[in-house]
Amino acid sequence: MIEVNGLTKRYGGVTAVNDLTFTVRPGHVTGFLGPNGAGKSTTMRMILGLDRPTAGTATIGGRPFRRQGAGLRHAGALLDAGDVHPGRSAAAHLSALARGNGLPRRRVAEVLREVGLEDVARRRVGGFSLGMRQRLGIAAALLGDPPVLLFDEPVNGLDPEGVRWVRNLFRRLAAEGRTVLVSSHLMSEMENTADRLVVIGRGELIAEESLAGFAARGARDRVTVRTPDPARLAAVLT
Known part of the structure; x- marks a missing residue:
C-alpha cells in the first residue's frame, strides 16, 4: 500500500505539490490523473x-522507501523510459539491476520474455524505439516481483497492440493483490485502465474515488456552488 500524507514540494517560490493526501490500496489499478505539470511525476519521485x-x-x-533494503523487491517503477545508458544492451541493463538488488539472474530472462523483448535482449538500448524502451522500463519494474508498482505515463510510444498488452498486464498485477499506481494526463486512458482515480491539479487533490463515481459526477447536468456572499452571486447570475 502507498500512503501519502500532507505531501508538499516547493522549488523556491514555486509550489509543485501542495498538502497532498491519498492512499493507493492493493488489488486495484489506481489511476493518477492530471494535466501535464500537475505534479504527478514529482509526487511519484517523492514516494x-x-x-x-x-x-x-x-x-x-x-515505511519510507529510502529505508527499504533491496528496493526492487519492495517496489518497482517506470518513471522515465529514456533513463538507460544507450550503450548497454537490454540484458546488461537488467542484469546490473538484478545484481544490485540481490536478485537471481534468471529473473532477467523471465521479465524480458514477459514484456516481449527476449529477441532483442542483446541489442543496445540506443537503437530501441520509444515503445521498446517503455517495455524495458516495465521489465525493470517487474524484476524484483514487488508488491507495489508505479508507472508514469507508461503507454507513451506504444502501438495499439502494446497499449492493449500493458492494460491487461496492469489488471493482472492488481488481480494478484499488488498495489498498482498508473499516471496519465488522459481521461480516455484511465477509462480503459483504472478502477480507482486520484485526480490532482496544480499540485492539489481534486478527487479520490472510484472511476465510476468520478465519471458519473462529471456527467451530471447540475452543479452546486457555495459562496460566502450569496447576494453577490445571485446578482451575477441574474
Missing part, C-alpha cells in the same frame, strides 16, 4: 525517495 519533500510523508508498506 520513491528520489526527491525529498518540503513537508509531509510518503510511505510504501508503512
Whole structure:
C-alpha cells in the first residue's frame, strides 16, 4: 500500500505539490490523473525517495522507501523510459539491476520474455524505439516481483497492440493483490485502465474515488456552488 500524507514540494517560490493526501490500496489499478505539470511525476519521485519533500510523508508498506533494503523487491517503477545508458544492451541493463538488488539472474530472462523483448535482449538500448524502451522500463519494474508498482505515463510510444498488452498486464498485477499506481494526463486512458482515480491539479487533490463515481459526477447536468456572499452571486447570475 502507498500512503501519502500532507505531501508538499516547493522549488523556491514555486509550489509543485501542495498538502497532498491519498492512499493507493492493493488489488486495484489506481489511476493518477492530471494535466501535464500537475505534479504527478514529482509526487511519484517523492514516494520513491528520489526527491525529498518540503513537508509531509510518503510511505510504501508503512515505511519510507529510502529505508527499504533491496528496493526492487519492495517496489518497482517506470518513471522515465529514456533513463538507460544507450550503450548497454537490454540484458546488461537488467542484469546490473538484478545484481544490485540481490536478485537471481534468471529473473532477467523471465521479465524480458514477459514484456516481449527476449529477441532483442542483446541489442543496445540506443537503437530501441520509444515503445521498446517503455517495455524495458516495465521489465525493470517487474524484476524484483514487488508488491507495489508505479508507472508514469507508461503507454507513451506504444502501438495499439502494446497499449492493449500493458492494460491487461496492469489488471493482472492488481488481480494478484499488488498495489498498482498508473499516471496519465488522459481521461480516455484511465477509462480503459483504472478502477480507482486520484485526480490532482496544480499540485492539489481534486478527487479520490472510484472511476465510476468520478465519471458519473462529471456527467451530471447540475452543479452546486457555495459562496460566502450569496447576494453577490445571485446578482451575477441574474
